Amino acid sequence: MFDTILIANRGEIACRVIRTARKLGIRTVAVFSDADADAQHVRLADEAHHIGGARPQDSYLRGDAIIDVAKKTGAQAIHPGYGFLSENADFADAVQAAGIAFIGPSGTSMRKMGSKAGAKDLMHAAGVPVVPGYTGEDQSPDLLQREADKIGYPLMIKAAHGGGGKGMRIVRSAAEFAANLQSCQREAANAFGRDRVLLERYIEHPRHIEIQVFGDTHGGAIHLNERECSAQRRYQKVLEESPSPFLTPELRAQMGAAAVQAAHAIDYANAGTVEFIVGADGGFYFMEINTRLQVEHPVTEEVTGLDLVEWQLRIAAGEKLPLAQEQIAQRGHAIEVRLYAEDPDAGFLPGSGTLQTLRLPASSRNVRIDSGVIEGDAVTIFYDPMIAKLIVWDEDRPRALARLREALAACEIVGPKSNIAFLERLVRHPAIVDGSIDTGYLDRHLDEFLAPSQIDTSLLLAAATARLLTQEANAHHAAAGSGDPTSPWAGADGWRLGHAGARKLAFAQGDQRIELVAHGHAGDYRIDLSTGSHDVSGARLADEALSMRIDGAMHRFRAVVDADRVLVHDGLQRLRLDAVEVYRRQGDTGAAAEHRIRAPMPGRVVVVEAGPGDAVHAGDVVLVIEAMKMELALKAPRDGVIAEVRAQAGEFVEADAVLATLEQ
Structure with missing residues (x-):
C-alpha cells in the first residue's frame, strides 16, 4: 500500500478521499488554487501546495503542476477525484510516465470510452446492447x-x-x-x-440506471449492483438511490452481467460506472462508461457496506479485487441528494457567496454528510456550487424517504440561495414516492416542484408570531438591564397611552413585500393579513420550537429568528422571510420598465445574438453567458430596439454588469 498520495481535486471529494486515506494510515497531499487557500480540503490534508490561479485552467487542470507537486512531496500515487482531470487520458499517461501510480483506469481504457461514438461501436462489437x-x-x-x-x-x-x-x-x-x-x-x-x-x-420515458463496476490489473471484474438516477433536470442528476425501485432480480442480473462484459471489453481496472438507459419494457441500452468514481458513489457504499475509495487505493497498489461477485451484499435502501447554492425559482441560477449559516443534520448510521465546506466558507464563482451531499439509509425505501425528509428539514443555509425547499418538495412528490419517475419527468413538470405562488397562511402567521415573541423577549432583556425595568415604554407589546396597541411588521420574499398588523402581546395576538384576520393564542417559542393555536387549532413549527430573517418549518414545508423596515417603500422594479440587460452573475460571454439597431421582442435571447458549468440565456425584458451592446463573445463580465441596453 502507498505511504503518501496526492489528491488532484478540491471540495467534498478531496475531503472524502482524505478520510479514507487517514483511516488506512496514508499521508495526503492537497493542491489548491488562489480561491481555495483556506478551503477545507487544504486544512484537512497533511500538507497542501499552491498550483495557480482561481480558474480551473490555471490550477486544477494543470497536470504538469500537479505532477511536479507529487514528485516534490514524494507522493507515490495521484487520486483524481471526479471532474477536472479525472477522465483525461493524457494526464493518466503522464502520471504513469512520471513513475507515479494513477488511482483510476489506464489512459488506454479512457481513450476507448472518451468518444461516445467509439465507445458505442466497441460495446456493440462486444455484445453489449446499444441504442x-x-x-x-x-x-x-x-x-x-x-x-x-x-x-x-x-x-x-x-x-x-x-x-x-x-x-x-x-x-x-x-x-x-x-x-x-x-x-x-x-x-x-x-x-x-x-x-x-x-x-x-430517443427512448421515450426512459429510466437512467447505472451499474458500479470494479476491475483489477489481474483480469478480474465484478459489479456492485445498481444505482437509479432517473430524477434529473436538464440531464443533471437530482436524486440517486439504490436499489432501483424499477428493477426485477432478473433484470438486475442481466444488467450487471452486461456491465461486467463492458468492463472486460476495455480491460478496465479500478472504479467505473456503466450507464444504461432503460425503456418501460425493461429493454436496456448502453450509454457510456464513466471512467472514474461517481459523485453518487456513497449510495453504493451504504447498501454494500464497502469503502469504494479504499478499493480504488488497493487496486491501484496492485492488489486483487477484495471480494468475489457472490460476496457482494446488498442491504437496505440508500438515497442521495445534493445541496446546491442555486435558485430553483430563477431557473436554477447558480449562486455564490459566504455561507453565513450552514446547518446540516448530525451524522449517524442513517444520515451521512459529505461536504467540502463549513459555516463561514465561501461558494465561489469558479467551481461547481455544490455545498454538500446528503445521504440517508434505512431498512427499506419508505423508511429511507422518511429519513431524507427529516434530514432535509434540519438543513438551513443562509448566504447564497439554495435548493433545499425544492428538494423537500421533490422527495414528497408522488412520482418519487411511488418510484415511477423517468428522466424527463422533472423537465416536463417542473412547476410541480417549484415554490407555490401563494405563501401558506399558517407558515406566514408562524413567522410573524416568532418575530413578535422574539421582539418581546429582546425588549424584556434590554429593559432588565436599564434604569427603569418596569417602564411600559420599554416593552415591545405595542402598548400606547390612550389607545390599543398595534404593531406593524414587514417581510420580503424575493421581490414580494408582505405587510401585516398585530394586536396583543405575550403569545396572544390578532394578526391582520391582506387576506383577513386570524387569532393566535398560547404561542410559546423555546429552543427553536414554536407551538401556537391558530384560530383555535394547535400547530407546532421549527422557528429560527435573527435580526435579518425568520425561518419556519411545519414538518412538510419551509418558509424563509427577510425582515425589512416597516416604512420603507419599494420602487418599481418590474421587468417591463427595465431597459438594461445585466449579467445575473460573473461569467464569460459565449454568444452575442443581437446588435445595435436590432428589433427584439420580450423574451428574445440577446446574449448567452457561461458560468458555473452552465449556459445562461439573457433575454430582452420588453419589446424594443437594441441601443448598444457593451460586451463581446469571449469577454469575462462581473455580476450586475450592464451588457446591453434598449432604446428608451
Missing part, C-alpha cells in the same frame, strides 16, 4: 440530417466527447434538426474543445 443511431466521422450537416431522418424522431443529438449533460438536444421533427445541431455543436465546442456529435434514437 440504434449514427456514430460516423462524417459531420457534414446534410449527411447528419439524412441520418437523423433515417433513424426517425424523436432522436437525441449528443456531443461525442461530452459529459455532465452538456451538448445534448432532443429533436422531435426534421424541421427542428438543423437549429438544434448548431446549438449542440457550439456548446460542445465551448465545453470540450470538439464539436463532433452522434445521433441516437
Whole structure:
C-alpha cells in the first residue's frame, strides 16, 4: 500500500478521499488554487501546495503542476477525484510516465470510452446492447440530417466527447434538426474543445440506471449492483438511490452481467460506472462508461457496506479485487441528494457567496454528510456550487424517504440561495414516492416542484408570531438591564397611552413585500393579513420550537429568528422571510420598465445574438453567458430596439454588469 498520495481535486471529494486515506494510515497531499487557500480540503490534508490561479485552467487542470507537486512531496500515487482531470487520458499517461501510480483506469481504457461514438461501436462489437443511431466521422450537416431522418424522431443529438449533460438536444421533427445541431455543436465546442456529435434514437420515458463496476490489473471484474438516477433536470442528476425501485432480480442480473462484459471489453481496472438507459419494457441500452468514481458513489457504499475509495487505493497498489461477485451484499435502501447554492425559482441560477449559516443534520448510521465546506466558507464563482451531499439509509425505501425528509428539514443555509425547499418538495412528490419517475419527468413538470405562488397562511402567521415573541423577549432583556425595568415604554407589546396597541411588521420574499398588523402581546395576538384576520393564542417559542393555536387549532413549527430573517418549518414545508423596515417603500422594479440587460452573475460571454439597431421582442435571447458549468440565456425584458451592446463573445463580465441596453 502507498505511504503518501496526492489528491488532484478540491471540495467534498478531496475531503472524502482524505478520510479514507487517514483511516488506512496514508499521508495526503492537497493542491489548491488562489480561491481555495483556506478551503477545507487544504486544512484537512497533511500538507497542501499552491498550483495557480482561481480558474480551473490555471490550477486544477494543470497536470504538469500537479505532477511536479507529487514528485516534490514524494507522493507515490495521484487520486483524481471526479471532474477536472479525472477522465483525461493524457494526464493518466503522464502520471504513469512520471513513475507515479494513477488511482483510476489506464489512459488506454479512457481513450476507448472518451468518444461516445467509439465507445458505442466497441460495446456493440462486444455484445453489449446499444441504442440504434449514427456514430460516423462524417459531420457534414446534410449527411447528419439524412441520418437523423433515417433513424426517425424523436432522436437525441449528443456531443461525442461530452459529459455532465452538456451538448445534448432532443429533436422531435426534421424541421427542428438543423437549429438544434448548431446549438449542440457550439456548446460542445465551448465545453470540450470538439464539436463532433452522434445521433441516437430517443427512448421515450426512459429510466437512467447505472451499474458500479470494479476491475483489477489481474483480469478480474465484478459489479456492485445498481444505482437509479432517473430524477434529473436538464440531464443533471437530482436524486440517486439504490436499489432501483424499477428493477426485477432478473433484470438486475442481466444488467450487471452486461456491465461486467463492458468492463472486460476495455480491460478496465479500478472504479467505473456503466450507464444504461432503460425503456418501460425493461429493454436496456448502453450509454457510456464513466471512467472514474461517481459523485453518487456513497449510495453504493451504504447498501454494500464497502469503502469504494479504499478499493480504488488497493487496486491501484496492485492488489486483487477484495471480494468475489457472490460476496457482494446488498442491504437496505440508500438515497442521495445534493445541496446546491442555486435558485430553483430563477431557473436554477447558480449562486455564490459566504455561507453565513450552514446547518446540516448530525451524522449517524442513517444520515451521512459529505461536504467540502463549513459555516463561514465561501461558494465561489469558479467551481461547481455544490455545498454538500446528503445521504440517508434505512431498512427499506419508505423508511429511507422518511429519513431524507427529516434530514432535509434540519438543513438551513443562509448566504447564497439554495435548493433545499425544492428538494423537500421533490422527495414528497408522488412520482418519487411511488418510484415511477423517468428522466424527463422533472423537465416536463417542473412547476410541480417549484415554490407555490401563494405563501401558506399558517407558515406566514408562524413567522410573524416568532418575530413578535422574539421582539418581546429582546425588549424584556434590554429593559432588565436599564434604569427603569418596569417602564411600559420599554416593552415591545405595542402598548400606547390612550389607545390599543398595534404593531406593524414587514417581510420580503424575493421581490414580494408582505405587510401585516398585530394586536396583543405575550403569545396572544390578532394578526391582520391582506387576506383577513386570524387569532393566535398560547404561542410559546423555546429552543427553536414554536407551538401556537391558530384560530383555535394547535400547530407546532421549527422557528429560527435573527435580526435579518425568520425561518419556519411545519414538518412538510419551509418558509424563509427577510425582515425589512416597516416604512420603507419599494420602487418599481418590474421587468417591463427595465431597459438594461445585466449579467445575473460573473461569467464569460459565449454568444452575442443581437446588435445595435436590432428589433427584439420580450423574451428574445440577446446574449448567452457561461458560468458555473452552465449556459445562461439573457433575454430582452420588453419589446424594443437594441441601443448598444457593451460586451463581446469571449469577454469575462462581473455580476450586475450592464451588457446591453434598449432604446428608451
